[in-house]
Amino acid sequence: MSVTSPKETSKGGFGETVKVIIQALVLALLVRTFLFQPFSIPSGSMMSTLLVGDYLFVSKYSYGFSRYSFPFGFAPFEGRVWASAPHRGDIVVFKLPSDPNVDYIKRTIGLPGDRVQMRDGVLFLNGVAVPRERVEDFVDRDPFGREVRIPRYRETLPNGVSYLTLDIMPNASTDNTQEFVVPDGHYFMMGDNRDNSADSRVAGAVGFVPFENLVGKAQMIFFSIDEDARPWMVWRWPDTVRWNRLLDTLH
Template identity: 40%
Template sequence: MHMDFALILTLLTLVTFVFWLIERLVFRKRGPEQGGGVRKTTETLGSLFPVLLLVLVFRSFLFEPFKIPSGSMIPTLWIGDFIVVNKYAYGLRLPVLNSKVIPIDDPERGDIIVFRFPEDERVNYIKRVVGLPGDTISYRDKQLFVNGEKVEQEVVGSWVGKGLNRNVPGRNPVELLEYFDDESHRIVVYPERPNGRVESVTVPEGQYFVMGDNRDQSLDSRAWGFVPEENLVGKAVRIWMHWDCSRGCVDFSRIGDKIQ
């Protein structure tokens, strides 16, 4: 997911604002017959300014839609899910510059966040926060440890999935419930896959350790490191549509689901 749209939207808003300003400061002082085609063009472009400004404000400070392109967050999020991200959950940021102007809250363990990928900030990633600043994280034998304590897991059963998200024949993934404090979320592991390991690492101040819920098929902090606070985009909150044409295209059963 590339970020060029934010820059394009901001530039279009600025350009239409100039035409909106010209129309009010120049042409409105003249008679209605003066200006001809130039005036009509200016009025047309200027009329787009309020609409683009509303879209820019809504998308930059309130909510933004994203599409899930991969299976790294199965079973929580599926390929083809369209989600809504709360942009103000972790503070208000200026569009394009991404600098925080109003702090609001910090991510908690278990939050699913969208962030600018540290190795290519043009791309947005989505993962679950498992380590906060100062936490010590370990991962061995498909078991997560936070500050030396085992994160409790409970077996749910085999993971099968549907359509694009159906399990590949010959593999036997297991679905688990994983607990942070009193909250639980679902994860998937593949017992036959090699055990990835993370020896004890401490999360630096102002950074986060994130993992995909599809633990054996996720490129996350185990591979490329931490997520800086300034790379946060927002918190994933709802699924507003699921599109999978191997199953009739729109799956109404997932629409409106809260992301946990």
């Protein structure tokens, strides 16, 4: 009968622990690369759909995979594999064309070949105004805690996708634009907070987004907390977590 010394048992236990940790890290990397990646919202460009302090799951497989699907963009290939094109209205995380180290999140408005223009705050696609209906105001608070009411509209795209947009300021700089023609292999992205979004309307900020730069489709808010709070402050959760936003699916 063989016996194992306490020293050997200790070595074996340590080795098993290291093995389990490595396996867990590899599994997490595979899930993050090929299935779902978490992202947080740092700005208000997609209000009121997404708020600062929202945490999302983004499906990495929705549009296939490019080198930007992998950590640090290290994959040695161009274009996409198992490619699937986004639809109008999809909320997409993408790499900023001018700086692929930066992730942006916007809504897909224009597909390749589309003509996109803003006229007096109304979105036009291929020469036709996108229906826009005034709905209840979005209620926010300024830095002093005072209530601010922001006009809100429901837009409905030609494919039936409907969502809410904000109009903070009449005749803002991006309320009237040239007509943009989306090049092949590119997409036109816009924020739902129309007067506070650097997007494809601003060539120097975003411009047209190459298909290769798409990271994935935003699917669900898995956590949400007030922007002046931190997720690790669990003792503040009863007052700071936005419980009504947890597990909200996005469209």
